[in-house]
Amino acid sequence: MLEVKNIEKIYSGKMAVNIPELSLAAGEAVGLVGNNGAGKTTLFRMILDLIRPSKGEVYSKGLNVAQSEDWKAYTGSHLDEGFLIDYLTAEEYFKFIGDLHGLSEGDITERLLPFMDLFNDEILNQRKYIRDFSKGNQKKIGIAAAVLSNPELLILDEPFANLDPSSQIRLKNLLRNLRTQKQMTMFISSHDLSHVIEVCERIMILEKGQLVQDMQTNENTLRELESYFTV
Numbered sequence: 001m002l003e004v005k006n007i008e009k010i011y012s013g014k015m016a017v018n019i020p021e022l023s024l025a026a027g028e029a030v031g032l033v034g035n036n037g038a039g040k041t042t043l044f045r046m047i048l049d050l051i052r053p054s055k056g057e058v059y060s061k062g063l064n065v066a067q068s069e070d071w072k073a074y075t076g077s078h079l080d081e082g083f084l085i086d087y088l089t090a091e092e093y094f095k096f097i098g099d100l101h102g103l104s105e106g107d108i109t110e111r112l113l114p115f116m117d118l119f120n121d122e123i124l125n126q127r128k129y130i131r132d133f134s135k136g137n138q139k140k141i142g143i144a145a146a147v148l149s150n151p152e153l154l155i156l157d158e159p160f161a162n163l164d165p166s167s168q169i170r171l172k173n174l175l176r177n178l179r180t181q182k183q184m185t186m187f188i189s190s191h192d193l194s195h196v197i198e199v200c201e202r203i204m205i206l207e208k209g210q211l212v213q214d215m216q217t218n219e220n221t222l223r224e225l226e227s228y229f230t231v
C-alpha cells in the first residue's frame with residue numbers, strides 16, 4: 001500500500017528524517033512512536049506530498065505521490081488544525097469534504113454516526129465556527145473529516161493528543177472498529193504508547209529521523225516500549 005524508499009529530509013544542514021526503506025501492507029495498522037523532534041510529522045508530511053523530500057521517493061500503491069494525484073482519492077489524513085477550514089461550522093466543513101468525494105447529505109450523516117459517541121453532543125448543531133472550538137474538539141472534527149470518504153489509507157498525527165480520557169478511549173475503539181469492519185490501512189503517530197498499541201498491530205520507533213525498531217505488537221510491547229523510552 002505504502003512504500004518509502006531512501007527518503008531524506010534535511011533542514012538547515014540537519015537531517016530531520018533518514019529512512020532507507022519502510023513499507024506498509026494493505027490492511028495493516030502501524031503506529032509510529034518517538035520523542036519530540038524525532039521526525040514523525042516530517043515523515044507524514046512527505047508521505048502526503050505536503051513537503052518534498054531532500055532525497056528519495058514515496059509510493060502509494062505504486063504511484064509516486066509527488067508525480068500523481070490519484071492516491072488522494074483513497075487517502076484520508078489529519079495532521080493538525082491547519083487541515084481545517086476554520087471559518088466554517090463543523091457541518092459546513094463535513095459538507096465541503098463530502099462534496100469533494102461525491103457524498104450526499106444522507107451519506108455524510110450515515111458516515112458520521114460512528115462518531116456520535118466521540119462527538120459527545122459538542123460538535124454538531126453548535127452554531128459556531130471551527131476556530132471557536134476547543135483544540136480537542138477541533139481534532140475530533142479533523143479525524144471525522146479524514147474518515148468521511150471511507151479511505152483505504154488513513155494517516156493521523158497524534159490523534160489522542162488534546163483529547164480527554166473518555167474521548168481517547170472512544171477514539172481508540174472507533175479506530176479499532178474501522179480496522180476490523182473496513183480493513184483500513186492506518187499509519188498513526190502517538191505519544192500515548194498504550195492506546196497506539198491497542199489500535200496497531202505493528203509499531204515503529206523513530207529516533208532522530210531514523211527507524212530504530214519495527215516490531216509486531218504483542219503482550220510485551222508496552223513494557224518494551226516503556227523500557228526503551230525510560231532514560
Ligand SMILES: Nc1ncnc2c1ncn2[C@@H]1O[C@H](COP(=O)(O)OP(=O)(O)OP(=O)(O)O)[C@@H](O)[C@H]1O
Nearest residue numbers: 011012015016034035036037038039040041042043
Ligand atoms: N519547517 C521546518 N524548518 C526547520 N526545521 C524543521 C521544520 N520542520 C521540522 N523541523 C525539524 O525537524 C525535526 C523533526 O521535527 P518533527 O516535527 O517532524 O518531529 P516530531 O517527531 O513530529 O515531533 P513532535 O513529537 O514534537 O511533534 C525537528 O528537529 C524539527 O525542529
